[in-house]
Amino acid sequence: MATATMADEPTRRDMLFIATGAAAAVGAGSLAWPLVSQMNPDASTIAAGAPIEVDLKAIPEGGIVTVKWRGKPIFVRHRTKKEIDEAVSAKLADLPDPQTDAARAKKPEWLIVIGVCTHLGCIPLGTQGTRGEYDGWFCPCHGSVYDTSGRIRKGPAPKNLEVPAYAFSSDTKLTIG
Amino acid sequence: MNRFTTFGLAAALSLGLLGSGANAADDAHGKLPTRQSWSFAGPFGKFDQAQLQRGFQVFREVCSTCHAARYLNFRDLSEEGGPGFSEAQVKALAAEYDIQDGPDDRGEMFKRPGRPADRFPWNYPNPEAAKATLGVVPPDLSLMAKARSYARGFPMILIDALAQYQEHGVDYVYALLNGYSDSKDANHNDYFPGGKIGMAKPLADNRVDYTDGSPKTTQQYAKDVSAFLMWLAEPKLEERKQTGFKAMVFLILFAGLMYLTKKKIWAAAH
């Protein structure tokens, strides 16, 4: 009899300690969650990140317009015939991140990319004379070179410039997001 | 320890008596509002969605002609715990308003249809313009239900905390909207300090066209718009009370476990 209670006692006690400890862990966890969650984008930031519209009439052939969306530059490029040909004729085997031009541009004359270098987040240069040897963009931070389809050709960046979600709401209106 | 506790209680009680006697004197601020029953009162309180929608209608058609509500965004109207409009309804509603935006490429401000992320616009470009037209600047209504109150005095405030009565502000708003008792003076109000209010009687029977069959009376309008203003002042009220219930259940169970653990550990000390 006596031995039975002796053996019983520690188990029941341990159960209580484990239950209390577990409850403490749950409590600490649920208190920590709001403190973590508050750092995520708040409701106004999310609402402000709604899609935006761009008027394409204002962009001449060969022109690039930069619009700001969710705090990032979006390059809207009205490509010339030559630039389109360069983009289409590139051999996939030559590309570090192979992707066809058709997969990146819904309409050949319009290229829409997020203007953030995929290396470490700088904004590549795109004005005449600063575009680099592939006629696209050149990132001055670490020398990444992009072509007229925004694909990485040379330098440390691992990926092509990202294409955001977009749609042509009419012939002259572009919706980004 | 026991002595310390009993004396503490006795002290609190006797002070309560002192307080209640002294309170009667503090009554020079107009009539005290009567306590209303609200769906959002108490630990399990929730807003009545239909009431908030009607309240929004009154706010939109009556109040917002003069008052601003700068913390109201269109998107809030479809948030959980609110009036429960759908996102499509909110989008359509926002588009009915012209919102000033800009400057555009030519450096000029322009108007465009509203979007859910926009603030609910005010009829006046700035407070000075409102004052020029109305004579006074109408107070912003975003926080009205929390920014007004009436004195309950020292012991009552403790009882209110225990009984969770905290709708003083919204009761005041409701009382005020029903407080135009002088048919000859549209600016007389029983509940406004001093009895003279800048806002002439804003509500009248049949002024707002309800579509859900609710009575089109001043009282009903006042009740609905007061509830709406409470939501506007405290949009996270439902979430707060629901989280509170979970927190309370957990904490009480946890305290029970802690008590048992404490007893077990201390058993060795005796």
Next chain:
Amino acid sequence: MSGPSTFVPKSALGRWFESRLPIGGLVHSSFIVYPTPRNLNYWWTFGAILSFMLGAQIITGVVLAMHYTPHVDHAFSSVEHIMRDVNWGWFIRYAHSNGASMFFVAVYIHMLRGLYYGSYKAPREVLWILGVIIYLLMMATGFMGYVLPWGQMSFWGATVITNLFSAIPLVGDSITTWLWGGYSVDNPTLNRFFSLHYLLPFMIAGVVILHVWALHVTGQNNPDGVEVKNVERDTLQFTPYATIKDSFAVVCFMIFYAWFIFYTPNILGDADNYIPANPLSTPAHIVPEWYYLPFYAILRAVPSKLGGVILMFGAIAILAFLPWLDTSRVRSAKYRPMYKVFFWAFVLACLGLGFLGSQPPEGGYTIAARLLTLYYFAFFIVIMPLLGLFETPKPMPATIADAVLGKGGSAAAKH
């Protein structure tokens, strides 16, 4: 924190580290084997509750500062942004604003416990004075925090309190201008209050470390006010005994705290603070937060501006002299029948002053405030010194162990 430790870590790595930075020994001696009197009651758990509150206020405060903007044009809106848009923002902000009240609830109980059981008496004078410093820092922190939401009460509270310094002869006006950084409470004031509100809690934490250090040198007082004579018989180890009891008390206090956060978050605040600050219009009743009300009543009880300010600060400063004002040989009110009565009258006077601080300063209220102010100071300056000479203490137990076991003294008579 009490002398060299005999702690030896079990692992070789632990011993390697310990011989270079003996932090394990510090924790071991301060929070594990540290002896606590056996007879401590639950009023002794408020130290742990206060530590918890300090931590809670610092954590929620740091988080709020991530979303708050200390500028007169944006402060009010940024608080509303926290309440409406930030994930869990309403919870964090209500936890912080009600946390201030909870902090003061706990500190007042902690202080009254010290006053009742004579915890300020030798050899614990420095411990007590450090506590008074913490209390002062808490009041400064609470006041500046209340200014940050930039509502009507924030603004006018800041105006009234900073104007207290204008009562100082000759340099008063220069001091208020210096405090404001302008000709009235304005953006520079808000900015510096935000900076200091962020700084002071860490100073409190520093003084708390000194407070705990001093405590661990002298050891805790206890309900019978008898010093520990035999560590074996009179004390229990801090861990697990005090640790688990304190944790249980903290959880109970959290229930109380949670009630305010979730169910009545605005009941301790003032409705006027939901109106944005307007420098051109003063609210009808300027009332500070409840925890300052007794001192506010003392301020208004005096018909002279300078006199009121001196008395108000004097009411706090006098606490620091308490160890030398009390002449009694006996610590605990448990064995001081007359002191006990005066003590409870003092508690009532403080509550009464608190109530009067919330009322308009007119007629009977002012007279009552004067009488209670008189008692407040008389308690320290007259009653405390004289009582030690005239009071006959009740018989006391010889040791803590005797008190616990109900042997000797009045403890035996009662049970």
